[in-house]
Amino acid sequence: GKPESRSEHAGRCAGKWHTVWKAEQCVVGESACDQIDWEGLGIDREAVVSPPSVQQLREYSSLFAYATAFGSDELHPRHLAQLSDGALIALRQCLIAIVRIASLPSLVRLLKVVLLPKPDGGDRPIGLFASVIRVWAKFLFAQHVGPWQARNARPYFFGEQGKTCEDAVWLHSALAEYAQYSGKSYAAALLDLTKAYEKVDHKVLAEAAVR
Numbered sequence: 001g002k003p004e005s006r007s008e009h010a011g012r013c014a015g016k017w018h019t020v021w022k023a024e025q026c027v028v029g030e031s032a033c034d035q036i037d038w039e040g041l042g043i044d045r046e047a048v049v050s051p052p053s054v055q056q057l058r059e060y061s062s063l064f065a066y067a068t069a070f071g072s073d074e075l076h077p078r079h080l081a082q083l084s085d086g087a088l089i090a091l092r093q094c095l096i097a098i099v100r101i102a103s104l105p106s107l108v109r110l111l112k113v114v115l116l117p118k119p120d121g122g123d124r125p126i127g128l129f130a131s132v133i134r135v136w137a138k139f140l141f142a143q144h145v146g147p148w149q150a151r152n153a154r155p156y157f158f159g160e161q162g163k164t165c166e167d168a169v170w171l172h173s174a175l176a177e178y179a180q181y182s183g184k185s186y187a188a189a190l191l192d193l194t195k196a197y198e199k200v201d202h203k204v205l206a207e208a209a210v211r
Contacts, residue, residue, distance in 0.1 A: 013115050013123060041210050051095040052139040054088040057081075060139045071131035072112035080135055095136060108132055148209075 004012070052060065061080035070076050083091070098104060108130035115123040129137070149160075158168040172188050179186030 010115075014113065041206060049099050049140065050143075051092050051099065052136065054085055054092065056139055057088050057091065057135065060142070061135045063138060064135075069114075069128055071128050071134055072110040073108060073130035073132065075131040077131040077135050079131065091132065104133070 058081045061077055064077035066078065068077060080088070080091075094105075110130065112128040114126045114128065116126055118124055128134075157163070159165050176186050176188065178184075
């Protein structure tokens with residue numbers, strides 16, 4: 001038959017993800033992309049999500065490795081560190097506007113999805129936002145997510161910095177071996193949530209965070 005083009009192959013591989021992501025285009029002016037009632041949860045959205053300063057934009061831009069992939073805007077995150085102060089001040093004003101209207105401009109809303117093949121078959125989707133958003137997200141993680149995680153540490157969570165998934169496997173292996181030789185009972189269960197992050201309800205997540 002006719003050879004499959006690269007575009008057709010990419011479309012076929014991505015097709016199975018469409019029903020999982022259930023992506024819908026948000027039309028600015030009709031409704032905000034962010035449908036969470038932050039005020040009802042007692043959260044001042046604009047006060048909480050403060051934009052980075054010019055110095056912080058340069059700092060967090062420089063934290064990305066040189067080998068980091070280019071974003072959907074065809075810019076490398078480190079490129080932001082090379083902008084003038086005036087350009088970064090203008091960018092900061094754009095970030096403030098994005099927070100206030102809770103909507104990303106179409107030029108940076110594009111998410112480039114790279115399907116990386118898994119060793120055991122199938123694909124692993126890696127989403128690449130525009131580099132501006134990636135730098136901003138790194139700042140937000142350090143300023144808000146990191147401190148929250150430190151205040152709400154869970155010793156049984158793995159797959160994070162300093163506690164890899166391999167650590168969890170070896171820990172359970174050691175416990176099982178100890179139980180066998182000491183005549184004790186031991187059991188372990190592994191739950192693998194299929195497409196877990198794609199199915200997170202942000203409203204429920206926000207309500208849980210407030211509690």
